[in-house]
Amino acid sequence: MAFSPRRMVAELRVYARSNVRSREGFFFTLIFPIILILLFGAIFAGGGVSQATVYVQNHDSGGQLPTGATVNIGDQLVAALNATSNDCSPSDSSGLCLRSVSTNQNFSSYLSSQSASDGIVIPSGFSAGFLSSQKINVTLFRNPSSTTSAVVYGIVSQVVNGFDVYGASGVRSVGISPRTAVSSSYKYIDFLIPGLIGFSALTSPMFALVNISSTYRRDKVFKLLSLTPLTKTEWLLSKIIWYVGTTIVSFILMSVVGVYVFGAHIALTWGIAMFLVIGPFFFVSLGMLVGTISNTPESAAVVGNLVTFPMMFLSGTFFPVSSMPMYLQGVAHVLPLFYMIDGLNNVMIYGNYGPALFDGGLLIVLSVVVFGLAVRFFRWRED
């Protein structure tokens, strides 16, 4: 039963042809990724939708530097937040649009009166605390169910973290440049692209393989194939090759739309290729395993959904995992898709190759294990 590339290619050709000819295959390979990026890009990243509006109330009255000069760190924080966007015009869909609120107002009531949920309150004594390296909290008002809150939270945390770094290091220069603290390319669309690529790499192979593995068994197609020299490994590898191909196509389509329609910034590096290969490898194997351990197409679909849906929403596909509550972040860290999306974020946005290698390595180990289990438990012959 030696491995035969010829048989694998024959299997791949038949499968590819079926996918190209079927309307569903065509839709999910070429149309669906574009719809996804257009839809979620429009919802989350503007394109007519205005940038996140944030109300700010600054109670800080300034403090004194060792040189004797006075400085208002609260104002500087506001300036740093303001610098995340060019202006508050509808054409600028990035960053925050700040609206100042008078210190006389009850902030919470004011937010309600504006039907707004996102706001920042800088406490009095902020400058004094900051300059004496004390921990001073900025209060962030947000609505966890609002999509803009996630953006606001992300941006404000980064800006505030930037301030923390400078505060703790003892550099108390007034010449703080907030731009260095805020990733200049930080836009929702930027991490939406890796998220949606992960989403594609998860859903197409999972749904297809769960379905195939159970219906082929029902229709005795596996029995028919078992009567040929084709091996299970060759069969499964041909599916992996196909879905690596479709994932690469999705990546190209989504990136083109993301960059040209929504002005996304992505770094094209070879690290991306690792995840475009290993992601489908893992999910094809997982789909096969799920379909194999289920007795009927119906139960396979249920188990498939149970496995797929939590990953679809909790792995950082549509929202950054860092914006989720801690207990959900814990859940995300046991979902394999998280490591694919995290890895893609690391190579496409942050350029962090160390963590990306960890993500990739973990997925490779998982893939080999799941692939082995799928081939082991998947029986062509006796039911």
Add this chain to the structure above:
Amino acid sequence: MPAIVVDGLLKNYGQLRAVDGISFTVEKGEVFSLLGPNGAGKTTTIEILEGLRQQDGGTARVLELDPWNKGYDLHKKIGVIPQGFKFLDYPTPREAIAYFGALFGKKVDPDEMLRRVILEDAANIWFQNLSGGQKQKLGMALSLVNDPEVVFLDEPTTGLDPQARRAVWEVIRKLKNEGRTVMLTTHYLEEAEELADRVAIMDHGKIAAMGTTEQIESRYGSGQKMIVKANEDLLTYLKENTRLQASGDGGYVTILLRDKNDALVALGAIEESGTNWGDLTVRRDTLEDVFLRLVGPEGRSEQESD
């Protein structure tokens, strides 16, 4: 050596004994038919021989190989159409044949294969759009791609219209003429009569009768019968005035003819009875009569796991 040797074959599904210690041999070049109602154990038997299921007892050898343990070697020498043959929706017959050729590493001419199974007209139609008969013919073509010595056909004509059935029969006759061994399961008696050199009638996992159709008919059949369209009066007359064995059913009276004299007595008695009669025929028990006698008139269609 025979092509197929089965000895004391056993297979259970939980409590159900699907195959109950059957034995038979099939010679090379022979067309052998397993005949029986649904649930008789035909498909289980044939799937054990194909290496798709493992028996619980007894032995099975196909071309001297153990089908379960030597399946990978055996499959290069046999051709199979599973019951209710289905394939992927989108390949055309021509592509499907080329695909199987590539899997077997055989150089096949798809057009030649299509001609052999009389499917040239549908060469470029997607599988999902083929008719039932065309699908079965493609199944035949795929089973022949590896030039098999033994071909297993599991109910190849079930659900086909009479024309499609005859076309499939034509292909099976060709296989026999090419010297291949064919094992055929069917629940159509005329199919077995038309095609098979020998028949085994299966019921409840056992072989109820085996031999050529003539052998089975003469051994289990009742001999010649005279059938007359007539009412109950004739039956009463015969019973009161002759020693003939007669029975009535649905406006027909059937008289068993044990010898030539019975025939003459019967004709005389019918005329003398003065009853209104017509449509007189004389015939011998067919395989169907024997089949119904052996497995009962109802069949067992409630049981599909054969």
